[in-house]
Amino acid sequence: MADIRLRPGQKEVCDYRGGFLGVPSVPGAGKTFTLAVLTANLIKEERHLPGKILIVTYMNSAVTNFKMRIGDLLEEKGLPRNKGFEVMTLHSLAMKIIKEKPEVLLLTDEFIPLDEIEQNRILQRETSQWIEENDAVFKSFIAFNEKDKSFQVKSKIDQWTKKINNVCKEMISYFKCKGIDIHRVPDLLKGLPQHSLLRMTLDVYEKYERYLRHMGMIDFDDLIVKSIDLLKIDDGLRERFQEKYTYIFEDEAQDSSILQEELLRILSEKSGNLARVGDSNQSIMSTFTVSDPKLFKRYCEQKGTQVSKILVSSRNSKDIIDTANYLVEWSQELHPTELCRDSLEPQLISPVGGDDPFPNPKPQVYTIGKILAKTRREELLKIAKNAEKQRDKDKTIAVLIPNGYIMDEIKEIMDQQDIPYREVSSFPKERARATEALGCILDFIAHPDDQEKFIHLLTQYLQEETKEDEELLGFLGSCYLENIFYPADQDTLEREVPREILSSPNGKQLLENIEVLKRFMEASTVEPEALVLHIAESLHFDEEQMAIAQKVALDIQYMMQLNPNWRMAELAAQLKYIRNTYNYFANLVYERNGFTAEPGTINLITYHKSKGLEFDTVYLTCMTSEEFPAKLEDKFRSDYWFLKHDYKNPTAVAKAELDMRMGEAHALSPIEKARVDTIQERLRLLYVGITRAKENLLFSCHEAYDSDFGRKNVTPSHYFHVLKNYIEEKRSNEGN
Amino acid sequence: MHAGKITLYKGITGSGKTTLLMNQYQRWMDQGVASHQILVLLRNRRQSQLWKESIQPSYSAKLKLFSYFGFVQEELRKYWPLVQQEIPWQEYQRLEPVFMTIETSQSIMEQIVDEHRRRGKLLDVGAAQDRIAMELIHNLSKAAMGSVALDQIGEILYGTQGEQGKIPPLVYREIQEICDQYMEETLEKGVLDYGMTVYLYDRYLRNNKDYSALLRKQNAFMIVDDLEEAVPAEAALILDLLEGAKGSALTYNTDGEMTRALGACPELIEETIFPLCTQVELKECYTRGKHFKGMGGQIKNIIVFDKQPVETAIGCIELLEAELRSEMLNRLGEKVLTLLQDGVKPREIAVICPVADSVTEYTLRRQLEKGGYGVESIARNKRAIDQVYVKALVTMASIAHPQWDCYTNPEDLAVTISVILDIDPIRCHLLTKEIMKQRPYQLPPEQHIDEVVKRRIGQGPLKKYESLRRWLNDYMTGGIYDIEYFFQKFFGEVLIFLPHGEKQGIVCKQLIDSAGNFRMVMASLGNEGIDINRRFIDAIKKGMKTGESQEEIHHKRYCEDVILVTPYTYLSFGYQRKVQIWSDVLSEEWASSDVKALTNPYVFSPKWNPSQPWNDDTGAYFRKRKLGITVNRLINRCGERIIAAQSLYSKHGYEQEGLLGIELQGTCSKK
Known part of the structure; x- marks a missing residue:
């Protein structure tokens, strides 16, 4: 290991040989590298024997990253690449544990965790039923106004109907995290008023859970819960796992939940070797998952935990480091909401030493700026054009977007401006297209006489150039499909189809596509699984798409067992929402090789998804008070405008009700508490955004946006002003 | 007092045991023994068909070829009145029993399960109705085969927990209630499924003095193949028949049993039947490449007992690796094509996968079609x-x-x-x-x-x-x-x-x-x-499968194409192909557990100590044993080459670490 140069903090971590270790680290500190070196060291010294080192991380891309790095280090030492350690996501670990003995949990061995779309479908059914049976209660939460017109009343009802699913979903996660089994539901319901959000969510939970059990399904939350249950119940299995993993390292520990912590605690109980690495300032999942940033902090503070901090980073330029540190210090002292002054840990980033072989970037001028635009569209257009100029400079570029709606808007702008980009998401649109085509074809096969479906299939997937061919589309809209698919003879075809169309390139291609579709229709009498694969092959799916198609085929087998009356139409409806349906699997397939930013490419990415990545130039867009609230009076996305004041954040209210019943009181009202949590998390999200940038950083914001209901004014976030003032002062100090 | 010679041929897979039995049968026929006096007990229809094709009687006569279950069913039908007079609890008299198909019994059980579930029973069980029904029916049949009282099922399963008490007793009481209701609705009316057929025969008919005498008289000669697979109830029948038999020939595969989860109890056979026999040890293996000698046993020992290999190299297994399963299937298909292009004949290749699925079948078929070759999927019975x-x-x-x-x-x-x-x-x-x-x-x-x-x-x-x-x-x-x-x-x-x-x-x-x-x-x-x-x-x-006709069995046995098959099917057909490609070796399905949420076939064996709790080690042992026996037998039926293919991620995208793949990784060369 003499060749590897370790920085302050990294060395201490690599000296670890056992016990409980907490490693708070800053962005760019080289956590993956450090853990990889530590792992290789321990394997070289055979300290892991007779077991293995287990590294638990959050994303599949990180799994690949770790394996590669550790493998390279082991190879350098003359050791086999894959021996002595395992890296997996927490969900993979939980699956592994449960699959050992599902029978102990009274689960069938064929259980498959529900994917999001199926979970939503089941929940939707249960919530619809609940609404039907409890109409008065359902409406009692809504803020009706005497002056409301009928369309406004309907809009509020529709909105609440749509959102109730999300509330139930979050609460079900919360129930499971708190260990509330459906056996406890009757007790918890006792004494609850009818007009109680907790009662509503408990009712839905019970029915949802009963359904899952009847169908032999488990959801993602269940994975962790049940793996813990299994380890607690089965002594032999627990011992086996404890002996198997003699060291456990957890990456991204700030995103851990109490259950995850419990799982790792059980696994490390025998060896007593647990190292947890994280950055509390990058905890950005807690408001919509059950992760809790305080857990990692508590772990580091507990007696018996050795703490080694890694505070040095070579990723960012000094100016960007200073900006990030300023945000930390400012928030500690001057945050307008006092309760949020501990949002960021007082953990400052230091640049590396002068002699470090990988020094911090040193741009020649001050390269942090800001833009305030009148409208959102104007802001995004400016960013797009600015980013385009950056493409020539051979730098990696990322535009960070707060949410999916704005992502669609900027993509539209960039398409209009003819600016190429890459959407960084688990299932970017262009990749989803192939599998959406699958669903669309199945839908057409189920309704082969449907002209609209045929035209949609043709123009969207099979032959996009026909979108502009008005003559052809006009003909297709008025003809009988059987006459072009199955004409009695060639003469009939020539009579049916105008000569100009028949002889045109689009026409010829159309006939070829018709032949392909005919083969699909004729093959539709075979098993649906085989048909899906046949279609995938005919559409020349690439390797990743084929992997997903095979997963789809296997799931079809399973879906048909559960729903023996389903045929193509029902399967097509399932596949229509492919983007969500195969989230987990798509993540695996597309992220297993990690993400590499290419110089000159503009990457469009959400703030959340940017975590763990780095780019030379970063644009932090849409820094409005809605996206980055700083005060309790700001507008919060989590507030439902259509509900009464006391129920504006129904999830927070239901959680608070439950906490109270379980004896946990909170000083703040649930709405206030939820707002404080949101402010804290969004500030950390901003910190994450800033620390993605290596050299160049641009903040931007707008003062209004155009919605379906007209122009809406917004205020820039308080942080935008704070940072604006900061960088202006810096510029003037540097004479820029 | 045992009359006549009882010969037991003991040998590994492919040592010629079945051939010796067929020769013995022919000798008896040549000596003038009538075919109706010779009872041949086989394992399944496939073996039965092989016998019919191989034995050429000098006059046309019906061969008495039966599986144990088939024999028992026939006997019950013939001697039903004898049974009826023994059963006081039966609801009403009927002329003959009615036998259910598996689908019918499943349908009835499902309905009962559904009723109970609607009343809030089995709340903690995370399984669909049909799975629960299937497991409960398995319990009944295993209990019957193990000669265990059918009203003790719940208690026996609960007893496996020992002091740990992982699962509350309520679940087991509820299981017993459902089984009791099922028996009330069927057995007590003379409507019988697989398990109940065995139960009635074993408990009531076999012990009837008159019947017993008749049984021996009618079956003066007996042949039993694969004795290691016999269930306890069958062992009892065989012992009865050996008592008065004029001649008996039995075989026992020393590689181990394949169907313990279906009730096979080789320990009981060794204890009760072995001492009565003249044992003949068969040393040769005719279905295995010479270079594989000893290898199956070694790998079995590694898997079951974690023993290190005696010889330094078990390098005859080539490994194909991939990350995603789709990639693995591609590489597998390419490998098969390469073999074919190199001159290996299609009928010399078998692709063996732990579970038959449509994706594997489709992918392999399409790849081979491109090269002008076909593939026959032996494993899957279609819906x-x-x-x-x-x-x-x-x-x-x-x-x-x-x-x-x-x-x-x-x-x-x-x-x-x-x-x-x-x-x-x-x-x-x-x-x-x-x-x-x-x-x-x-x-x-x-x-x-x-x-x-x-x-x-x-x-x-x-x-x-x-x-x-x-x-x-x-x-x-x-x-x-x-x-x-x-x-x-x-x-x-x-x-x-x-x-x-x-x-x-x-x-x-x-x-x-x-x-x-x-x-x-x-x-x-x-x-x-x-x-x-x-x-x-x-x-x-819901997915009722089509049955296998005789023509289909014949076609599958002599198929000239590359075959896609599960291990059990490969072995039960007695294939002996030159090249075996084992697919998905990292999948846990190769060593899947037979212990399910509501069933544990092992604890219904008479050799199971009821006071012994079922623990992690026990479960692991049985899984490893099953895998070890399977792998050993497969190797003993491979002429030349074995290739193992694995993917890091399972078909559903989770990392897998199946026992077979892990063990092979340590011992194979990678290509």
């Missing part, structure tokens, strides 16, 4: 409903009987119309929509069909449609409304005249027989009328 003619039968049955209130999917209707009228999918959808205009669906008279639609469909198909409609109308006014009758009539008067009518005849006949059996069973249980028919249709839609 009946996926057969087009079965779909047509079921769909038309639903339409012909609106009173059954069966749901008809529009697509099934469209496929049916397409097949019968021989029109393209688009036109048949147009017609289907017309049929769907009324609820329940009806075939409207031509004059009620939209004029535009009529024009689009054309005169030719309309004529055929009208003919079909008249047939249906005649049937509906005929007055007989029973599914078996409908199937027979519709097949015989309509489907048989269609282009593939005759070919589909076997499948349709199976369906008709199943329908008949179902109706008979239900009638015997006191269920009459509409419900039976609808339930049968539901059973088909």
Whole structure:
């Protein structure tokens, strides 16, 4: 290991040989590298024997990253690449544990965790039923106004109907995290008023859970819960796992939940070797998952935990480091909401030493700026054009977007401006297209006489150039499909189809596509699984798409067992929402090789998804008070405008009700508490955004946006002003 | 007192045991022993067919070839009155027992499970009705085979927990209640499933003095193949027969049992039958490449006992690696093509996968087709409903009987119309929509069909449609409304005249027989009328499989193509291919546990100590043992080469670390 140069903090971590270790680290500190070196060291010294080192991380891309790095280090030492350690996501670990003995949990061995779309479908059914049976209660939460017109009343009802699913979903996660089994539901319901959000969510939970059990399904939350249950119940299995993993390292520990912590605690109980690495300032999942940033902090503070901090980073330029540190210090002292002054840990980033072989970037001028635009569209257009100029400079570029709606808007702008980009998401649109085509074809096969479906299939997937061919589309809209698919003879075809169309390139291609579709229709009498694969092959799916198609085929087998009356139409409806349906699997397939930013490419990415990545130039867009609230009076996305004041954040209210019943009181009202949590998390999200940038950083914001209901004014976030003032002062100090 | 010679041939897979038995049979025949005096107990229909093809009697006579279950069923049928007089609790007397198919028993059990679940029972069980039903039926049959009292099932399962008490006793009480109700509704009425057939025979008939004497007299000679697979109840029968037999020849595979989860108890055989035999050890293996000698045993020891290999290199297994399963399947297919192009014949290659699935079959088939080769999927019995003619039968049955209130999917209707009228999918959808205009669906008279639609469909198909409609109308006014009758009539008067009518005849006949059996069973249980028919249709839609005909068995055995097969099927057919490609070796399915949420087949064995808790080590031992035996046997049936293919991620995208793959990684070369 003499060749590897370790920085302050990294060395201490690599000296670890056992016990409980907490490693708070800053962005760019080289956590993956450090853990990889530590792992290789321990394997070289055979300290892991007779077991293995287990590294638990959050994303599949990180799994690949770790394996590669550790493998390279082991190879350098003359050791086999894959021996002595395992890296997996927490969900993979939980699956592994449960699959050992599902029978102990009274689960069938064929259980498959529900994917999001199926979970939503089941929940939707249960919530619809609940609404039907409890109409008065359902409406009692809504803020009706005497002056409301009928369309406004309907809009509020529709909105609440749509959102109730999300509330139930979050609460079900919360129930499971708190260990509330459906056996406890009757007790918890006792004494609850009818007009109680907790009662509503408990009712839905019970029915949802009963359904899952009847169908032999488990959801993602269940994975962790049940793996813990299994380890607690089965002594032999627990011992086996404890002996198997003699060291456990957890990456991204700030995103851990109490259950995850419990799982790792059980696994490390025998060896007593647990190292947890994280950055509390990058905890950005807690408001919509059950992760809790305080857990990692508590772990580091507990007696018996050795703490080694890694505070040095070579990723960012000094100016960007200073900006990030300023945000930390400012928030500690001057945050307008006092309760949020501990949002960021007082953990400052230091640049590396002068002699470090990988020094911090040193741009020649001050390269942090800001833009305030009148409208959102104007802001995004400016960013797009600015980013385009950056493409020539051979730098990696990322535009960070707060949410999916704005992502669609900027993509539209960039398409209009003819600016190429890459959407960084688990299932970017262009990749989803192939599998959406699958669903669309199945839908057409189920309704082969449907002209609209045929035209949609043709123009969207099979032959996009026909979108502009008005003559052809006009003909297709008025003809009988059987006459072009199955004409009695060639003469009939020539009579049916105008000569100009028949002889045109689009026409010829159309006939070829018709032949392909005919083969699909004729093959539709075979098993649906085989048909899906046949279609995938005919559409020349690439390797990743084929992997997903095979997963789809296997799931079809399973879906048909559960729903023996389903045929193509029902399967097509399932596949229509492919983007969500195969989230987990798509993540695996597309992220297993990690993400590499290419110089000159503009990457469009959400703030959340940017975590763990780095780019030379970063644009932090849409820094409005809605996206980055700083005060309790700001507008919060989590507030439902259509509900009464006391129920504006129904999830927070239901959680608070439950906490109270379980004896946990909170000083703040649930709405206030939820707002404080949101402010804290969004500030950390901003910190994450800033620390993605290596050299160049641009903040931007707008003062209004155009919605379906007209122009809406917004205020820039308080942080935008704070940072604006900061960088202006810096510029003037540097004479820029 | 044991009369006559009892010879036990002991040897590994491929040592020629079955051949020796066949030779013995032939010798007896040559000595003048009548075939009806020789009872041959085999494991399954495939073995039975092999015997029929191999033995050439000098005069035509029926060979007494039976599986244990088949024999027991036959005996119960013949001597039912003897059984009835022994059973005081039976509800009413019946002339002969009614035997259920697996689907029928499953359907009845499912209904009972459903009733209990609606009442809030089995709340903690995370499994669908059909899975629970299947596991409870397994419990009953394992208990019967192990000669365990059927009212003790819940208690025995609960007892496996020892002091740990992982699962509350309530679940086991509920299981027993369901089993008791099932027996009340079936056994007590003389309607028998697999397990109950064995139970009644073993408990009541076999011990009847008169029957026992007759049994020995009628079966003076006995042959039993694969004794290691015999269940305790079968062992008891064999012991009875050995007592007075004039000659017996038995075989025992020393590689170990494949069907312990189905009740096999080799320890009992060794304890009770071995001492009575003259044992002949067979040393050779005729189905294995020389370079594999000892390898199977070594790998088995590594897997089961974690022993390190005695020899330094077990390098004869090549490893193909990939991350995703789809990549693995591609590499596997490419490997097969390479082998074929290098001159290996298709009939010399077997692709062995732990579980048969459509994706593997499709992918392999497509790759080989590109090279002009075929692949035969031996493992999978297809769902009946996926057969087009079965779909047509079921769909038309639903339409012909609106009173059954069966749901008809529009697509099934469209496929049916397409097949019968021989029109393209688009036109048949147009017609289907017309049929769907009324609820329940009806075939409207031509004059009620939209004029535009009529024009689009054309005169030719309309004529055929009208003919079909008249047939249906005649049937509906005929007055007989029973599914078996409908199937027979519709097949015989309509489907048989269609282009593939005759070919589909076997499948349709199976369906008709199943329908008949179902109706008979239900009638015997006191269920009459509409419900039976609808339930049968539901059973088909839920995935009832087609059975294997004799022709199919013959075709599969002598298939000239590359075969895709599970380990058990490969071994039960007695294949001995030159090249074996083991797919998905990292999948846990190679060493899957037979212990499920509500069943544990091992604890119903007489060799299981009831006071012993079932723990992690025990479970691990049985899984490893099963895997070790399988791998050993496969190697002993491989002529030249083994290639193992693995993917890091399972078909559902989770990392897998199956025992077989892990062990092979340590011992194989990677290519």
